[in-house]
Amino acid sequence: MSILTLLIICPLLTSVLLLLPKSDKGTKSIALIGSIIQIALTGYITFLYQAIRSAGDKSQMLFESNIVWFSTLHINFHTGVDGISLVMMLLTGFVVLAGVLVSWNIKNQVKEFFFFIMLLSTGAFGFFMSLDLFMLFFFLEIAVVPKYMLIGIWGSGKKENNAMKLALMLMAGSAMVFLGIVGIYFASGYFGPHNTWDILELSKIHLPAEIQRVIYVLTFVGFGVFTAMFPFHTWAPDGHSSAPTAASMFLAGISMKLGGYGCLRVATYLMPTAAKELSWIFIILASIAIVYGAFATLMQKDLKYMNAYSSVSHCGFVVLGIAMLTKTAFAGAVMQMVSHGLMTALFFAAIGMIYDRTHTRMSDQLGGMLKQLPFIGTAFIIAGLCSLGLPGFSGFVSEMTIFTGSWEKAGLFYRVATILACASIVITAVYILRAVGKAIWGTVTNKTYLMLTDATWSERAATILLVVGIVIIGVAPFLFIRLIEPDVQYIINRIIL
């Protein structure tokens, strides 16, 4: 059994095991242990990966294993990782562990809650390591359904409606993805040696341009729904606002990245000709998302809405980076995915902690949180600073990489898109600082807030975990770039051809 399979089995096993104990405490402990094992495993895989790479192994994917699953339809359980999927898996490990820690104080239906979280984690890990389009889709679906449950059961506000909206929009997205990959499957039979779902085999086949165009648009838009690409982003604000903290963290931290990864790995990598022809559509959409999302954020009073809209804006950078089709921009997009995943998870965690204590998320009803809750307030400020792209945090390096990568593309159209994207850093600063000024600084307005207690050990652990992730990327981006560079090269080579 390959070590990657172990990584799928681990969360799956955890999700089953945590149904056994009678007490909530036991359930939580098993979930915690499970997620620690996951992150340790991903860390170990990263270590092995580095070792193998530095030993001179140049093959595109490492730890490959290929098991026949359904031979008539050529579906194989084919797994393997390269640098890009590896960093995404690391991100998953971080966010899952932080999410489990943040949900430590959850009261009702504890078993089911952690069960769904672990199921989500299985889906995400499986998605990132799949080299078979069908398995990729399979895990994508596994990652969708638990979110519906998490929001519908443990959510707040108009939770049923919002859970429904989220699930339906994501389902519509995955339906498009499914159409696209079925198209690839059958086209590969006509234009290649035989029908296949296998990404590595498909990457050697060049489909005719007209087929590529259809499939590119289908898969890019389908995955784009997951990334909250304009104009398919409205599930994000509503879904986040109703979701419990951990679900918000997963939603923005992992689930939106499933889309970005799919856009890169499936749409762009497998359909290079169409990508060159049609990526301008997505550059336009991304630029709109970046600026428009930022402006829409300006007016949000609800902190969760604010962060959700800012996620729309930040994920616009991911789409922009992918659509720009330069090596630097790709690297930036991958970096931005990881960076945004950690940053937004931290943001939602901080907002959730504040909400748990004050029972409001309205920035004008809060105030003086830094004085009352120094730890949580600082966490909020750090997340905000990362979001507005402060050097030293991950947001800066990823945004700058995307900007530089986009600027490499000569031509007025690309320049305007890049300038628009750069302009959003100003607007980001405005809304982040407004939120910090209103909610975190200032004086305590509500007398009941004087009794609040600061973060518990689990919340502290979660925050520190995420901050460490953000700072490592922000201070030592060379580690990150070294990890993903060869794999980005594979993708860009196919596009240049």
Add this chain to the structure above:
Amino acid sequence: MEQVPLAHMLILSTILFFIGIYGFFTRRNMITMLMSTELILNSVNINFVAFNRYLYPHQLEGIFFTLFIIAVAASEVSLAVAIIINIYRKFKTIDIEETDTMKY
């Protein structure tokens, strides 16, 4: 002996058929509706026998079918009456409009 023309037979069966349809549509009593169904079936029987007799007198398929339909109708009636009796026991009525528990 002068034969009754085929057309008369068909006219009879058509009238019978539409009487059945009319009864089926307008009545709300299940027993009446069942009876209407029997009328429809019988009109079909007449058709079968008539066609067989007038057009293909050397073959017997039409007659066979008629016998078959009569047999099926008999069993069907027993089944339907059993259902209706059960409905009556449950709802204290055999009005078709009242028995709408399964609706929606």
Add this chain to the structure above:
Amino acid sequence: MNSDIYILLILLLPLLSFLFIGLSGRKLSTGMAVSVGCLTLITTLIFSIAVAFDYFFVKGSVGGVYAPQIVARFEWLRFSPGMSIDLGLIVDPISVMMLLVITCISTMVNIFSIGYMKGEERLKSYYAYLSLFTFSMLGLVLSINIFQMYIFWELVGISSFLLIGFFFNKPSAIAAAKKAFIVTRFADFGFLIGILILGTGAKTFDFLTLIDRLTHPGVALDSLTGSGFLGMSCLTWALILVFMGGAGKSAMFPLHIWLPDAMEGPTPVSALIHAATMVVAGVFLVARLFPIYSISAPEVLQGIAYIGSFTALFSALIACAQTDIKKVLAYSTISQIGFMMFALGVAGWGEGHDEGFTASMFHLFTHAFFKALLFLCAGSVIHAVHSNEMKDMGGLRKSMPITHITFLLACLAIAGIPPFSGFFSKEAILSAAAHGNPPVFYVGLFTSALTSFYMFRLYFSIFWSKPVDAHAHNHEKGQWAMNIPLILLAIGAVLAGLIPFGKYVSATGKAIELPIHVMFSVLPVCLGLGGILVAAFMYKKQNEIPQKVTKLLGNFYEAAYKKFFIDEIYLFLTHKVIFNLIGRPAAWFDRNVVDGMIQRTGSTSVNTSNAIKNLQSGKLQGYTMYFLGGVIVLVVLILIKFL
């Protein structure tokens, strides 16, 4: 001795001190934090003096030129071959000079804060932020790479934000902090685009390579000057945008609005960040890229001269009408930075033209001392009086003797009275302007007269004006932490001008002369003295003249007092235009149109299902009816087909 390791330590010590104080949590006592903060800075000060000594005297000039040395280099983030953000340390005359200024002022401010911020609850955060600021500012001046500079540029901005907003219980402090960060961020947006244009054009972000490629004819220069946009070449655009970043940080008109508001921060912070160090970053940036500006785009440099001189005059006028002492100092700072900017602007490349460069750096150097001193004195006064308003002060010369004397020295220095430091640097600037650009020279001359007027207006209002209260106790007693930095800085403010600056710092690295022509100096000095006399006449004793003058000036005074309504214009632009015309519609559009469409698909399917639900009535007779209808239709169709 190996000065390289010292330079590294100079940079890293404040960072370590920040991390230590910031991460230590509750266990660390406040006193410990303060001493860590001060001691690290004193160490860095000693190190930077050692480095300066080593650079200028031990290593010395090679063939009469002080060449830049790259002390360390390390690839931090690689975009593509050749294009990377390298972190490193550069040692050249201007960075060494800045090292001295930053560590010196920083140390003074740290010591001063012991007294000024005594009893403050969050003193540890304060010292952590100060260390962070010092680290970022040092990193900025030591940058070898334009992107590295941008990194520290942003870090400086955020530490300024945190320090302005230090008293976050005051809504005005929050607003000022936000404003400072956002206005400079807006300018940084231009800076960033400028960096991208320059970097991709020259295929490098490295300062020395960049300067080399963009000052000598070649592929890089051709690609940037060859292509253009809206009638200007890419190089011009890039340099304008880079200057925009500098103008934001250095509070040049029209991006100056954040600096006066930034006075909401603690006064020592204003002395450090908003007078001596961070606000001159823009000047430093232009000085760093000076060869490109002067050789490849002299037209931009000329624009800088006009913007600088206009800003100098404009803010000097405002300074004359302000009543908050920190506001006066803030506008005076803007005005003095305007001097430095236009000094750079009037300079050119080559022998005999680059006097302005040296003059600008010289003024930056001397200004740091006397302006920091003025702010610290103001801090001392505010600490004693508990107010920022001039009307609450007056007659303080007996109760605050040290503050009084040092303040007077600083005022003389800024007014350009010989032999104080300001005289030398201002003379250099004016003479460079007289050579380079006469209109700018006249503006500069008038502004320097205004400078001495408003500074002495301030001086007389604080220390004279009202009769001395004989019973007032001495406010300064026991405040050694506040007095020592004043005295030390006063020494600097008096003597800094005597350094033969041109010998060490110049655009090309070769020593140049900054001669003092007695004949030339007469006019500015007399104007300065005139300003002092007018101020003495008006403000030494309380009298009616100021009211009369304000009446005479009428609307003009009102406009200057209201800062020429620039704030109102910005407020209109941000709140009315950006929030109401863009933000609100965007949010509305999203909720109602984009999301409305999604919701509409949902509601449409619900409505459709409601509409066709009635077909499934569950009525047997109904179904039969449909069935019959269907049969009839089919029969009719067949009949039509076959008949």
